Amino acid sequence: MNTDRRGLFAGSAAVAAALALPAAAQQAAAPPAPAQAPGFYRFKLGGFTVTTVHDGFFRRPVEGFVRGVPTAEVQALLAEAFLPGDQLTIPFTITFVETPRGLYVFDAGTGAQMAPTAGQMAANMRAAGLDPARVTGVIVSHFHGDHITGLTTAQNERAFPNAEIIVPAAEWAWWSDDANAARSPEGQRPNFANTARRFGPYQGRIRQVRDGEEVAPGIRAVSAHGHTPGHTVYHVADGADQMMFLADLTNRPEIGARRPDWQIVFDFDGEAAAATRRRVFDRVASERMRVTGYHYMFPSTGFIAREGQGFRFVPADWSSQV
Amino acid sequence: MNTDRRGLFAGSAAVAAALALPAAAQQAAAPPAPAQAPGFYRFKLGGFTVTTVHDGFFRRPVEGFVRGVPTAEVQALLAEAFLPGDQLTIPFTITFVETPRGLYVFDAGTGAQMAPTAGQMAANMRAAGLDPARVTGVIVSHFHGDHITGLTTAQNERAFPNAEIIVPAAEWAWWSDDANAARSPEGQRPNFANTARRFGPYQGRIRQVRDGEEVAPGIRAVSAHGHTPGHTVYHVADGADQMMFLADLTNRPEIGARRPDWQIVFDFDGEAAAATRRRVFDRVASERMRVTGYHYMFPSTGFIAREGQGFRFVPADWSSQV
Numbered sequence: 001m002n003t004d005r006r007g008l009f010a011g012s013a014a015v016a017a018a019l020a021l022p023a024a025a026q027q028a029a030a031p032p033a034p035a036q037a038p039g040f041y042r043f044k045l046g047g048f049t050v051t052t053v054h055d056g057f058f059r060r061p062v063e064g065f066v067r068g069v070p071t072a073e074v075q076a077l078l079a080e081a082f083l084p085g086d087q088l089t090i091p092f093t094i095t096f097v098e099t100p101r102g103l104y105v106f107d108a109g110t111g112a113q114m115a116p117t118a119g120q121m122a123a124n125m126r127a128a129g130l131d132p133a134r135v136t137g138v139i140v141s142h143f144h145g146d147h148i149t150g151l152t153t154a155q156n157e158r159a160f161p162n163a164e165i166i167v168p169a170a171e172w173a174w175w176s177d178d179a180n181a182a183r184s185p186e187g188q189r190p191n192f193a194n195t196a197r198r199f200g201p202y203q204g205r206i207r208q209v210r211d212g213e214e215v216a217p218g219i220r221a222v223s224a225h226g227h228t229p230g231h232t233v234y235h236v237a238d239g240a241d242q243m244m245f246l247a248d249l250t251n252r253p254e255i256g257a258r259r260p261d262w263q264i265v266f267d268f269d270g271e272a273a274a275a276t277r278r279r280v281f282d283r284v285a286s287e288r289m290r291v292t293g294y295h296y297m298f299p300s301t302g303f304i305a306r307e308g309q310g311f312r313f314v315p316a317d318w319s320s321q322v
Numbered sequence: 323m324n325t326d327r328r329g330l331f332a333g334s335a336a337v338a339a340a341l342a343l344p345a346a347a348q349q350a351a352a353p354p355a356p357a358q359a360p361g362f363y364r365f366k367l368g369g370f371t372v373t374t375v376h377d378g379f380f381r382r383p384v385e386g387f388v389r390g391v392p393t394a395e396v397q398a399l400l401a402e403a404f405l406p407g408d409q410l411t412i413p414f415t416i417t418f419v420e421t422p423r424g425l426y427v428f429d430a431g432t433g434a435q436m437a438p439t440a441g442q443m444a445a446n447m448r449a450a451g452l453d454p455a456r457v458t459g460v461i462v463s464h465f466h467g468d469h470i471t472g473l474t475t476a477q478n479e480r481a482f483p484n485a486e487i488i489v490p491a492a493e494w495a496w497w498s499d500d501a502n503a504a505r506s507p508e509g510q511r512p513n514f515a516n517t518a519r520r521f522g523p524y525q526g527r528i529r530q531v532r533d534g535e536e537v538a539p540g541i542r543a544v545s546a547h548g549h550t551p552g553h554t555v556y557h558v559a560d561g562a563d564q565m566m567f568l569a570d571l572t573n574r575p576e577i578g579a580r581r582p583d584w585q586i587v588f589d590f591d592g593e594a595a596a597a598t599r600r601r602v603f604d605r606v607a608s609e610r611m612r613v614t615g616y617h618y619m620f621p622s623t624g625f626i627a628r629e630g631q632g633f634r635f636v637p638a639d640w641s642s643q644v
Contacts, residue, residue, distance in 0.1 A: 032451065033449070033450050033451020033452075034449075034450075034451075035364060035644045036363070036364055036641075036642050036643075036644055037359050037360050037361070037362050037363060037364075037449065037450070038359045038360070039359070039642050040359050041358070041359060042357060042358055042359075054642055056642060057641070057642070057643075080627070081636060082610065082624070082625040082627075082636050082638065082639075083639060089639065089641070091640075117643065120642060127355065127356075127359065128355055128359070129354065129355020129356075130355075288404065297637070297639055297640050298640040298642075299640075302404070303404040305402070305404075314403060314404050315619070315637060316404065317404075317405060317411065317619055318413075318619050318620040318621075319358075319379070319411070320358050320361050320376055320378060320379070320442060320620075321358075321379075321439065322357045322358055
């Protein structure tokens with residue numbers, strides 16, 4: 001077999017001609033096109049450049065996702081958004097913000113260690129020209145596995161070798177103390193071990209932040225407790241332009257924005273999560289502020305509008321012009 | 323804005339050569355990341371593969387876009403969709419359908435001959451692995467310049483060298499006869515010369531089709547006159563899966579789906595266009611049928627839901643899994 005690629009490609013036209021193959025067969029020598037375009041999307045926020053990066057998705061049954069609401073009611077809401085009623089697809093989207101003083105990223109993805117349909121973040125970062133070694137700070141919203149597992153590789157080495165890790169103080173306090181395990185929902189107890197594991201390699205590089213604190217130039221923590229004890233969203237501003245990284249204020253907005261009072265299976269404290277959801281959605285809706293989310297349909301950026309007793313997520317206009 | 327579109331995707335080798343870098347350095351230099359991800363999106367329709375391809379956009383004032391409606395009323399509707407009120411961005415999106423019996427494309431883009439912010443179709447086709455030489459048929463909805471100019475190059479050579487061109491008979495009858503010029507809106511009269519110019523190089527390869535006719539396996543013409551005398555949309559089906567290519571049934575759906583009775587400046591016969599819009603939207607809403615459009619926000623595919631006295635376009639869920 002000819003392993004010299006250039007020779008192989010150079011020869012293919014002659015071979016095809018000799019075999020009298022049609023033009024389409026000769027085309028087969030071209031590099032294969034990707035099945036889907038790379039999952040990144042870029043827009044400007046003042047002088048900052050924001051890039052959302054797709055890490056894939058996972059699927060779970062719709063049944064049991066919303067607590068105490070008949071499945072048929074959830075399915076009816078999904079049907080309004082033309083989403084299937086059996087399986088819920090939950091995408092993961094990581095928001096990067098390039099500022100004059102550093103490249104910051106909100107949360108860390110699944111690190112290709114959680115679901116076979118997830119783990120595309122590294123490839124999509126490469127496609128977007130985002131080098132993990134260039135990341136100045138990883139700003140964490142909360143410590144659920146799909147947000148922090150990507151901090152380290154499967155060998156538990158730092159995935160962002162030069163980054164500082166910025167964490168909500170309340171979140172750190174809860175999950176770094178095993179004494180809280182008994183007071184946590186059973187399904188969330190693996191977070192204690194995963195917290196120790198993922199933050200371990202960043203010893204000495206971890207900074208705790210509090211509500212209202214400016215964690216980096218133009219980036220401010222906004223407490224949004226409930227989904228987890230220290231769940232935090234982040235306000236990003238440059239000049240008059242502002243946006244909010246909403247993290248898990250809601251999971252898919254087709255459910256959680258339309259019915260902000262519904263409590264989902266991943267909420268640590270469902271009642272607090274619902275109250276927080278209303279409060280933060282009220283603010284971003286009133287201010288007509290751009291948002292990005294973690295589990296929103298890619299490219300995961302848009303606006304929150306009031307609708308009926310709840311809200312609606314309106315995707316931002318897509319532009320090839322950044 | 324980067325006006326060198328090829329540079330966005332393919333300029334790195336040329337740049338390295340111009341800088342006289344040694345061969346090793348050229349090998350080592352990573353290709354620069356594109357400002358934006360390539361504008362193509364792929365999904366399955368039965369055994370067919372549909373790819374929408376972005377060709378860019380153009381901008382025009384909101385004022386004067388909708389006939390006989392106060393600009394402030396149009397701006398209020400745009401604000402509901404979080405779109406700006408001064409300039410309207412009109413994207414161009416071309417729908418490709420790969421079938422076992424050929425690669426078909428709906429309309430032909432601007433051919434990089436109409437607006438500096440348009441003409442990205444060729445680069446995005448390359449990124450998607452869609453070779454113009456492989457196109458079996460170009461299926462045309464109507465003869466407005468942004469839909470047929472891309473049939474030929476600036477030198478007026480065939481852009482799809484091996485394709486048959488499929489056109490609505492009523493559209494052909496109107497624009498191929500200069501005697502109709504006096505009965506056409508003044509702004510649309512350049513279409514006569516452009517029709518002659520763009521179809522000229524395809525002499526002997528043009529097929530006229532009529533309402534209800536199967537124009538290719540699984541693809542059927544559906545008359546939707548009004549926007550132009552022969553404006554036609556196309557129904558695509560494979561097995562139980564179906565979709566409708568809606569062409570210019572509406573321009574941006576944030577306006578035309580919400581207010582189907584409004585008539586826009588590009589409509590040849592505004593009243594007929596509005597009646598057709600209601601009829602076709604009614605059908606695709608009732609059947610909950612997937613649609614693609616030509617001036618919809620990329621990736622330009624989703625569903626039409628009834629809302630109030632009109633409709634709403636609901637984008638389809640984005641998936642990295644084709």
